[in-house]
Amino acid sequence: MSTRDLGLKPSSSGKVRDLFDLGDRLLIVATDRISAYDVILDDPIPGKGVLLTQMSREWFRLLADVVDNHLLSTDLAELPAPFCDHDALAGRSMLVRKAQRVDAECIVRGYIAGSGWRDYQRNGSICGIRLPAGMRESQKIDPPIFTPSTKAESGHDENIDRAALVELVGVGVADQVERASLEVYTRAADFARQRGIVLADTKFEFGFIEGRLTLIDEVLSPDSSRFWPAESYEVGRSQHAFDKQFVRDWLDESGWDHTPPPPKLPAAVVERTQQRYVEALRRLFPQALETLPAGVAR
Ligand SMILES: Nc1ncnc2c1ncn2[C@@H]1O[C@H](COP(=O)(O)OP(=O)(O)OP(=O)(O)O)[C@@H](O)[C@H]1O
Ligand SMILES: [Mg+2]
Missing domain, CATH: 3.30.200.20 (Phosphorylase Kinase; domain 1)
Structure with missing residues (x-):
């Protein structure tokens, strides 16, 4: 489509x-x-x-x-x-x-993974926030931390510290988006955890509409967040992404070097991946499966 x-x-x-x-x-x-x-x-x-x-x-x-x-x-x-x-x-x-967009990606991390884990191994901190020594990959970060990044027009977003965020959006807006991000993450992570999903980290975007801070873009999907299946969560190793596990496993085995063109996915990998998205929705919001448009497999 x-x-x-x-x-x-x-x-x-x-x-x-x-x-x-x-x-x-x-x-x-x-x-x-x-x-x-x-x-x-x-x-x-x-x-x-x-x-x-x-x-x-x-x-x-x-x-x-x-x-x-x-x-x-x-x-x-x-x-x-x-x-x-x-x-x-x-x-x-x-x-x-x-909305009048706030030009920063508002990331919250409740577990240490991805670029956060790499930064921590290098500096002992993420976005200027020092974390305890000796943390292990995928360990819970308690309390969760706010780790903003730039919204790069092209190329990769860059993690920034509090001072750089203030420079970018001003101190008042920086405070507002930090507070809102942590609050929304905490609520969502508790909700997801009770439903078998570890919400390791997530990216929010905010804007202003008629002067009010407003959550925009998409929220809390596996495209903007790290979802881990709670039943296989284990500290000290990387976790499988809830949605992309089969795709990544298959791509890794194919020997693809991550530059275009990508190899064609086998139908079985497509199907199993589709089932993961259904499963994520079923765990979080089972009632939403009842109202899907015709033609969407469930
Ligand atoms: N209510 C809104 N008001 C203004 N801009 C918004 C609103 N909701 C979302 N956006 C913006 O719309 C755009 C959605 O684009 P999208 O995320 O698909 O592509 P992208 O960010 O350019 O690239 P990527 O695929 O890497 O995310 C984002 O730039 C987002 O900031
Ligand atoms: Mg985007």
Whole structure:
């Protein structure tokens, strides 16, 4: 599913989402594209965009008492023309209020992994926050820490410390996004943990709408977060990503060097990966599986 195949022209396209600028609103369409090692694979995962859009919607609903969010609707019938006429957009489209974006990625880490683990091994700290000596990979960070990064236009985002964030957005906004990020993460991580998912870390984006701090973009999906299956969590080693385990395992075995073009995924890997997205939604928000558009396997 690409919106271009429907004859629509997105204002911009990210790795997995197509964006339409509607003036004071945006339409964010999640496709079924999947990336691994920062490369978009040629094979889509059927239904992925729908499953992740439903997950985001449920999180926005659950967290609405913690922070305002940009979501207006995920109902096809409530989208403006011509979008409402395309059944292919059902379930995967978010109509949102456009915000004045805060130009930083607001990352919270409750477990030490990925670039955080690499920074810690090198410096004993992440984003200028010193952590206890002797921590092991995937260990819980208690309390969770706020580790912002730049939003690079191209290339990789860069972890920054508190002073660099203040320089970027001002001290008042820095305080606001830090407080909100930690609060939302803590609420979401507790919720997920009770449902068999360790929310190791996550990235939020914020903006301002009519002067109010507002959570924007997608939230708390496996594309913006590290989800680990709680039953196999173990300190002292890297964890399998809940969603991409089969893809990564297979790619690693294929000997691919992480530069395009990626190899073609076998149908069995696509299918098992699709089932992981279903499983993530089933664990967190089982009721959302009942209302998926026709054609999305569950
Ligand atoms: N309510 C909003 N108001 C303004 N901008 C928003 C809002 N919601 C999301 N955005 C922005 O829309 C863009 C969504 O793009 P998307 O994440 O698909 O691509 P990207 O960030 O350019 O690339 P990547 O695929 O690496 O994430 C982001 O730049 C995000 O900051
Ligand atoms: Mg993005």
